[in-house]
Structure formats: structure tokens, C-alpha cells
Amino acid sequence: MAVTIKDVARAAGVSAATVTRALSNPEVVRPSTRDRVKEIAASLGYHPNRAARGLITGRTGNLGLLVPDLGNPFFPSIVKGVQARAHEADHAVFLADTDEDPAAEAGLVRKLAKQVDGVLLCSPRMAEAELRELAAEVPVVLLYRRIPGVPSVTAEFLDGMRQAVSHLVALGHRRVAYVAGPRSSWANRERVRSLRAVAKGKVELVETGNVAPQFEGGVSVADRVLAERVTAVIAYNDLVALGLLHRFAARGVGVPGDISVLGFDDIPLSAMVHPALTTVALPKELAGQAGVDLLLRRHDKERRELPTQLMVRGSTGPA
Amino acid sequence: MAVTIKDVARAAGVSAATVTRALSNPEVVRPSTRDRVKEIAASLGYHPNRAARGLITGRTGNLGLLVPDLGNPFFPSIVKGVQARAHEADHAVFLADTDEDPAAEAGLVRKLAKQVDGVLLCSPRMAEAELRELAAEVPVVLLYRRIPGVPSVTAEFLDGMRQAVSHLVALGHRRVAYVAGPRSSWANRERVRSLRAVAKGKVELVETGNVAPQFEGGVSVADRVLAERVTAVIAYNDLVALGLLHRFAARGVGVPGDISVLGFDDIPLSAMVHPALTTVALPKELAGQAGVDLLLRRHDKERRELPTQLMVRGSTGPA
């Protein structure tokens, strides 16, 4: 059915060993032979069977990517970055969506483990101990989560939060709400920590309850935010911020006239709504690329922290 | 390194053949042996190496999924459906994003072909002849494209368009614009065809030029639409419709007061904006699931056409 290395060998009048050498180790085979083999391989449309290769080399040329929810536009952007970089490195990508279920994560990774050279874990929600255990079994790179000893790609949350708060302070805001995301989210814990550090002595901080990191989460908490009589609100992420905007609009609350709204992530959507959302842009495609680089180079204890950038748009204004 | 079938065989005091039988063909092995083997396999955490299995059985337990642009929220929804169904059937999913590049499609499929049991092609842009050629090499199921002889999952565009036009007619609209998507898109051709059929004798139709199926496409064509002095506009998809809304808002054109806007797809985003977008909902997760079923032959049909549903929201009103 499919064309195998033997077909090429026969057509070229050489052994299978020579074919594989000509293709993957060209300098050890005589130029004339090498060229003939390459030409015949190309004309027959031969591509090595990766499963068979993986069996003997132990490397599959595949990698796994786990995301909590593809419905959150933050993650497709990361997936695109991973895809692009992986393809450059001639790797294919297994994608798995956990549907925000922390219990499903480990199982999915272990199932994938045999078929991949490593796994990228995007904002994994599972407990640190379990994650550490997993990292001992499979090469793992964390995206948007940091654990000592495990390679990771994160962003400068502290700096991003500083930009956000400075922006609000400059606009005269003195009492600001933060809408927290899932407790299990490292990114949320990190944002809270950064915000507290940055807010100290500058603005009064009102923290409101943990919501799902989705549009509905924002909608559900909007009225509570209003009741706090703040002049600005920072949301866990853009989706939650959009939920806030939606509910504010429905209640006739002006943005940014009555209240300023600030998000986190900079998903494409944020620039499309009215008013457009002011938000702290996190590297997405870049993070995906960096993650692949870390995974494929296999520097054991490497870590990257990428820059963030405040995008000022229509949803923030003077207090 | 990893635990293989030999480890299990040794621990259980049987041959490898008995282990594989106990696990995948349990009825042919004596119950006492079978239970012991199963128990030991579980305690050792043994899972068969799928690459090795695939080598001999010819079936990999993987499938491929090709999408034009993960940045369009329409596609992540489909991906989620595919994932869910594939996972139920114990299959893993390779994802590839073509970045709207028709030339990349065939190459990506062929690269994946060796490692998968089949490929789902989501709204492929490539020429019909090439697609047909590809379908002869690899088991293929088309999502949102139809070609005779190739299994496919589509939606009832004609009925959806009828719902849309009836809605507009009932609201008193008599002159309606259509903003066309990419010429290479089968979905676009199909929508045009349906719209013309449905509009005949009911509304005057103004077709405006082909735009990229993205937010920017809608923004770029908005002024041209206004110049046509229509009372309503139907966009190729929701993203384009959102682009229209954005530009209309920027120019102070009231929606639905001055013009009604209608989209296609019903991406999650459409319900989040203000005014919320009236749109024809296409099955997304369901389409993904149906595609997997077709590919794995769990369904004896070769073709499925799923129902559509008009979602009336804030962006349409009386003419």
C-alpha cells in the first residue's frame, strides 16, 4: 500500500541501510549514490514511517499540548504559536482539551506520553505534587505556571500589573476592585499577589469572589462590583471583563464614564467590542513558540519569563 | 525505561502472547490467568505502545484534524466536538492549522497520513480535484464542504437562509446586502446560492465583494454597505458581521435603528457584544462529533446534513 524504505532500496539498487543513511545522515554516503537515492525517494513520494522510526530511536517527532478550554480565545492563540514552531521543527502536535477538569489532566497526559517526545501543559490546574510526579515520568514544559525544577514559560505579571495600576492611578482612581479567577489557577494567585504588592499605598483594593474564567463569570459578579462603589475594576481575564461590560451596559452603567474596566490577556475579541477593552497583553503565540523550544532542546531547568504590555483602549477613563 | 509487555509477561510468569490476549481478547484465555495478568498489568501501569501496535495492525488509534484558522472562534468549537468524540472512542487527535493557506493543506494532510487512521478536513479551501485525489490516498471526512463520493458533514444552509430572510421580510426589509466571504470557500458559494434562491421575489439583493472571513473583512466593507442604502445586511459569517457592527458604531450608525445586521455561525462571541448579534446558528460541536463517527465508520451513512437555527438577538429590528 504505502511506499516503504524497501521499495526505495529496490528501485535504487541499494540496501535499506543506505537509503536511511542517504536521507538522515547524508555525509556518510557517496555523493553519487546519495543523490540517486534522494531523487528516487522523492519521485516515489517516500516518507519514513514515523511510528517505526520512533520504535527504534525512542523519539516520535510528536508533541502533546494540553489546554484547559479551547473556547477561551486565549488558548487558540497559544495553540497557533505551538503549531507554527512545532512544524518548523518537523514535529506534529497532539491537542487535548481538558474542559477545565483538573482530574482529567494527568490521565490525558499519561495516555499521550507514549506517543510524544514531550508535553506542553498550558495553565494546568492540577495540584503541584501531582504535576511534579508527572514531570518525572514525561518531559514536560509548563505554560503559564511555574514550579521549581520544571521548565516553564510565564509572563511578567508583576510588571503588567504595575502598568495597569499606574494607568488607573494617573486617571485618578483610588478605589479599585479585582475580580478573582479560579482558586486552582496559578495565574490568578500570581495576579492577586502582584496586584496587592503594586496597589499598596496607591489605591484601595477590593477583592471579589472567585468566578469561572468565562464571560458568564463576569456577568455574574458585575452587580456585586457595582455595589462596592469602586471607580475601576480589574478582571482576572478579558473574558470576565467582557462579562462585566455586558452587564454594565444592560444596567445602563456607563463605561468608562461611571466605571473603568480593565482586563488581562488581550484576546483578539477585546479590540472588537464597544467600548474596546483596555487590557494587559500577555504573549500568546510567542509563549507557545518558547514552550516548544524549551521542550525540544531539553535544557533541564530552563525558564523563560516574557514581557507584558498594557493596551490602553476605550474602557478606561478618568475617575 | 517504560514498562513493556515483556515486563508484564515476566512478572506474571506467562508469555507476551498471553498478555496481549488477556488484555485485548480476554475470552480466549483462562479466567484465572486472565485476571492475574490484568492485575499485574494494572499494577505496573502498563499501556501497550501504540506505535508498535499500529505497525502490525495498520491502525494507529489517532486521527488528524485540519482547520483553516483557529483564531476564528467557529473552529475551536468544532475542535472541541471532535476531541470529545474521539476521546470516547479512545482516539487521540492531531491538530493542524493551515493559516488560511490552501497551498499548505495537502502537504499537511500527507505528512499526517502515516500516523492516523483518517483525517477530518474542516472547510478545506483546496481545489476539488486535489481534494478528490487526497481522498483516494487517505480516509477523509469533509466538514462544511461537500463533494460527491467523499463522506461529509454539512448544515442545512438553504433552510438557515430561509429563516434569516423570512425574519428580515417580516421586519419590513426589502433591500438587503450580502457581504461575501472568500471565493475559495464552499460555504460562501453555498450561502450565495441559497440566498439568491430564497430572496427571489421577496427582497432585492445587493452583493458586495469578497472579503477575508475575519473581523477586519467586515470593517473594510462597512462603508461600502452603507453606501448601498440597504436597510439590512447579511454577512458571510459572524466575524465579518462583528466587523460591520464595529465600523457602524464608529460612524454613529445605529443598529438596528439605521440598519439591521445578521451573521452566520453563532460563535460564542456573538452573544457577548452590544447589540448582541442575530445570526444563523450552525452545529459546531455536533458537526465535529458526526465527523468522527463517519471517519471511524460507526455510522453507516456517508453524508450528514445537520439542522440550522436562527438566533434572533438585538442586531435586527424593523426596517
Place this chain on the structure above:
DNA sequence: CCATGATCTGTAAAGGTTTTCATGCGCCCA
């Protein structure tokens, strides 16, 4: 007690590739 058949289990081959080791060949230098 032997022949027969039914059940269960082990052996070996197969699948496509890479890699180690061995072979053959031509060449240089003594």
C-alpha cells in the same frame, strides 16, 4: 488405556525503520 477433540498457551514471524558490526574494496607506504 488409547484415540480424539477441546482448551489453553507458547513460539516465531511480521510490521518499517535505525544502528551496530562486519565485509569488501581501493589506496598508500614500506
Place this chain on the structure above:
DNA sequence: TGGGCGCATGAAAACCTTTACAGATCATGG
């Protein structure tokens, strides 16, 4: 002329699993 060396290539083993086939065990009926 022959020993030694380097280079290009081939043969065979290895990776892990499944499956066709053969062998072993056991009970049953004659």
C-alpha cells in the same frame, strides 16, 4: 608485494506488539 587504513555499503539485530500456527494439557468416550 603485502600489511594496514579509510571509506562505502550490506547484513542483521533491535524496538514492541499482534497473530498464525504449533504444541501441550486435560477430559471424555470407546
